[in-house]
Amino acid sequence: MKLAARITQVSPSMTLAVAAKAKAMKAEGLDVCSFSAGEPDFGTPSHIKIAAEKALENGKTRYGPAAGEPPLREAIAHKLRTENGLDYQAANILVTNGGKQSLYNLMQVLLDPGDEVIIPAPYWVSYPEMVKLAGGKPVIVHTSAEQGFKMSPEQLRQAITPQTRLVVFNSPSNPTGMVYTSDEVRAIAQVVIEKDILVVSDEIYEKILYDGGEHLSIGSISPEIFERTIVSHGFAKAYSMTGWRLGYLAGPVELIQAATTLQSQSTSNVCTFAQYGAIAALQGPQDCVEEMCAAFAKRRTFMLERLAAIPGVTCPTPHGAFYVFPNISVAGLPSLEFCDQLLEKHQVATVPGIAFGADDCIRLSYATDLETIQKGLDRLEGFIRQHL
Numbered sequence: 001m002k003l004a005a006r007i008t009q010v011s012p013s014m015t016l017a018v019a020a021k022a023k024a025m026k027a028e029g030l031d032v033c034s035f036s037a038g039e040p041d042f043g044t045p046s047h048i049k050i051a052a053e054k055a056l057e058n059g060k061t062r063y064g065p066a067a068g069e070p071p072l073r074e075a076i077a078h079k080l081r082t083e084n085g086l087d088y089q090a091a092n093i094l095v096t097n098g099g100k101q102s103l104y105n106l107m108q109v110l111l112d113p114g115d116e117v118i119i120p121a122p123y124w125v126s127y128p129e130m131v132k133l134a135g136g137k138p139v140i141v142h143t144s145a146e147q148g149f150k151m152s153p154e155q156l157r158q159a160i161t162p163q164t165r166l167v168v169f170n171s172p173s174n175p176t177g178m179v180y181t182s183d184e185v186r187a188i189a190q191v192v193i194e195k196d197i198l199v200v201s202d203e204i205y206e207k208i209l210y211d212g213g214e215h216l217s218i219g220s221i222s223p224e225i226f227e228r229t230i231v232s233h234g235f236a237k238a239y240s241m242t243g244w245r246l247g248y249l250a251g252p253v254e255l256i257q258a259a260t261t262l263q264s265q266s267t268s269n270v271c272t273f274a275q276y277g278a279i280a281a282l283q284g285p286q287d288c289v290e291e292m293c294a295a296f297a298k299r300r301t302f303m304l305e306r307l308a309a310i311p312g313v314t315c316p317t318p319h320g321a322f323y324v325f326p327n328i329s330v331a332g333l334p335s336l337e338f339c340d341q342l343l344e345k346h347q348v349a350t351v352p353g354i355a356f357g358a359d360d361c362i363r364l365s366y367a368t369d370l371e372t373i374q375k376g377l378d379r380l381e382g383f384i385r386q387h388l
């Protein structure tokens with residue numbers, strides 16, 4: 001069948017594909033250690049589930065406003081004002097089917113053919129594809145492990161052309177786990193203002209930080225950067241709500257209205273009763289987030305120690321999210337081949353760095369139990385030693 005050019009130039013999500021393959025192998029009875037999941041391995045905290053159940057009971061089962069339930073939009077705006085120093089009201093918020101849809105909507109309403117979007121690599125797999133789906137041109141800025149996988153202000157400045165509309169900023173980052181320091185965030189903001197472009201700040205890992213790190217929302221630095229900032233956020237990672245499909249886009253009213261129009265003609269509102277779970281997530285106790293981070297912190301330490309013991313493998317210490325992104329080039333295999341063999345021969349599922357624009361590396365998620373990490377890293381080490 002002849003399909004639209006729009007879709008034929010887009011790659012399917014490799015992270016979802018690897019996770020599905022690992023699951024299928026497990027279902028066949030194979031003993032698979034999976035590090036592919038981009039999601040917490042915890043259940044959704046019960047007070048959130050109860051709030052959604054109550055909403056379901058109370059008849060929140062109908063169509064709602066496309067932009068989201070008013071109390072949820074209020075609660076999100078309140079969170080962004082009080083926690084992030086971003087001066088948003090409910091009118092600045094669009095509730096979306098996950099952070100994924102918020103970014104998708106943004107690209108669709110912002111980009112015309114030929115418009116350029118700067119994406120620092122290693123990047124989340126969906127950014128370039130979403131830009132392409134909107135007719136835009138992804139401009140990849142490569143960063144190295146030596147620079148902590150962070151784009152320097154000079155690199156950003158050099159990538160900007162008259163066609164540049166937007167730069168994607170993701171801290172803490174998927175796949176590297178790196179976190180920009182406050183000074184580094186300020187330096188990026190300065191270039192955005194100076195060159196008068198827009199920045200979308202994907203803050204979905206905001207709450208998953210280690211070593212006493214603090215999150216600085218780029219839009220909170222000054223009024224000049226605030227008016228050039230769009231925030232993409234969601235509930236999936238901090239509250240273990242990946243399957244709920246709940247995220248939001250925050251930005252200038254005009255942009256939010258345009259994205260709402262798009263959503264009203266595509267998916268309409270996010271599942272009505274699920275939105276009441278999101279309200280509980282924002283307004284309820286936050287110790288669930290701390291407990292999850294404490295568990296991740298332990299696993300991160302263990303994972304880094306084990307990786308450091310494998311000859312030739314290097315891995316910068318991540319300060320956020322739940323991924324490590326080691327360099328495996330010592331094995332002499334392209335990342336796709338490396339991950340395929342590791343999965344086929346040793347039943348260890350990891351995601352090839354090529355999917356994130358970095359072929360020397362692989363991504364391992366430590367959102368899994370310590371036992372799996374132990375066993376999986378034994379196998380990874382054995383595999384790499386065979387290739388030395």
Ligand SMILES: *Cc1c(COP(=O)(O)O)cnc(C)c1O
Nearest residue numbers: 098099100124174204234236247
């Ligand atoms: C998980 C993730 C998202 C969005 O996930 P949703 O499940 O759609 O909310 C967005 N950006 C990054 C970097 C992610 O890792």
